[in-house]
Amino acid sequence: MRPLDPATRDLLANSLCDVGRRAVAMNLSPGASGNLSVRDGATMLMTPSGVGLGELSPARLAALDARSGEPAKQQPGVRPSKEVPLHTALYRRFPEAAAVVHLHSPQAVAYACKQPWSSVSAIPPLTPYLVMRVGRVPLAPYGTPGTDRLAASLDEVPGQFRAVLLAHHGLLAWGTTLDGALDAAVEVEEAARTALLAGPDAQPLPTPEVTALAQQYGTTW
Template sequence: MSAAPLPPHLLAAAERVCAAGRQVVAAGLSPGASGNLSERVGDLVVVTPTGLGLGELEPDLLAVVDTAGVPVAGSGPSKEVPLHLALYRREPEVAAVVHLHSPCAVAASCLPPWSPASALPPVTPYFVMRVGRTPLAPYAPPGSAELAASLDGLPGRFTAALLGNHGSLTGGRDLDRAVDAAVELEEAARVTVLLGGREARWLDDGQAAELAGRYGTHWVHGA
C-alpha cells in the first residue's frame, strides 16, 4: 500500500493526525470512512489516505504531499487534498485542516446561508470565539478542482467553511485547534438546525466583534 515510507521528521505529525482521527470518530463526527485530516510541516502536508476510516489510522498508512498536491511519500492521499491546500493558501497561519461530514454541519450546509459572509449566525459566544465567520461554499463534486476553487472564490478572511450539501472544513494553528473548531462548528450547526428558522436572538454585531477581536477569529459587521 505504501509507495515510500514517511520521513522520520514527519512521524510526530503523523501520530498527531492519527490521534485526531480517533478523537473525531469517538465524538461521532466521522460516519463510516468519511472525512479527512491534514497537518502542514514546512513545505509538506501529512494527510489521511483514501478509503480508510479515521478511527483506523496508523502513522505508516498516511500520505505526504507537497504544496502542489504531488504525492512524495506514504499511501495514496485523500481525494480532498486540493480542498486542504486551498485553505492553507488562503490562511498562512493555518497549520492543520479538518474536513468532516458530521450530521448537523451537513444539514446546515443544505440550508440557505444566514448571510453572504457566514452560513451560520453568531448563535453562541463559543462559535465566534473558536470558529468565527463560516461562509457557505457552493456545491461542487467531492474531490474536484471545482470544490477547491469554490473556496478560493469566497471573499474575506476565515478559517472555517460549510461546503454546500457536503460538510464542514475547519483550520487551526495546530490539530487540536482545528478539531476543537470542528466540534464547535457542529454544535453551532446543531443549535441552528434545532431552531428551524424560527425568530431567534443572536449575538449583536458589537458582541460578536468584541469576541472575535479578543480571541483572534474573523468576524465582520453583520456576519
C-alpha cells in the same frame, strides 16, 4: 521540498491518527468519510482514501507537497484522499495553517444544505462561543467532491475564516495545530446543532456584542 525527518514524521503521524480517532469518538466522521492533513514546512501528511478516521495508522499516511499535492516519495499501497486539491488550496490561501480537518459531521452537513443565514456567515451567532472560538463560518459554493472545482470554491469566499461550510457536503476547518483545527470543527458542529434545535425564530446575538467579542478574541466576523 525538504522531506520530513523521521522524528518529525512520527510525531505528526501519531498526532494525525489520534485526531482521527477523537473525531470518530465524537461522532463527527461517519463511515469512511472525512480526511485530515498536517504539514511541516512544504510537506504534508494526509489520510488515505477509503480508510475510516478511526482506523488510521502512521504507516498508511501519504506524504505530499503541501502546495502542489504531488507525492513526496513513492509509497506503494498508499493512496491519499481524493480531497488533496481541497487541502492544498487551503494551505495556499492561509500560509499560517498547519493542519486541515474536513468532516461530514451531521449537523454541519445539514446546515450546508440550507440557505446561509447571511452573506457573512452561514451559521448565526446564537451564543458567544462560535464568535469567540471560530468566528464567522461562510458557505462555499457546491463543487463535486474530489475535484478542482470544489477546491476553487474556496476562492469564491472572500476574507478571513477559520472554518467554512461546503455546500451540500460538509465542513472544512484549519488551525495552527491539529488540536486547534479539530476544536474549530467541533465548535462549528455544536453551533449548527444549536441553530437547528433553536429553529428559524431564534434571535442571534446583537451586532454590537458580536463585534465586541470578535475584537476581544481576535476572530473575524
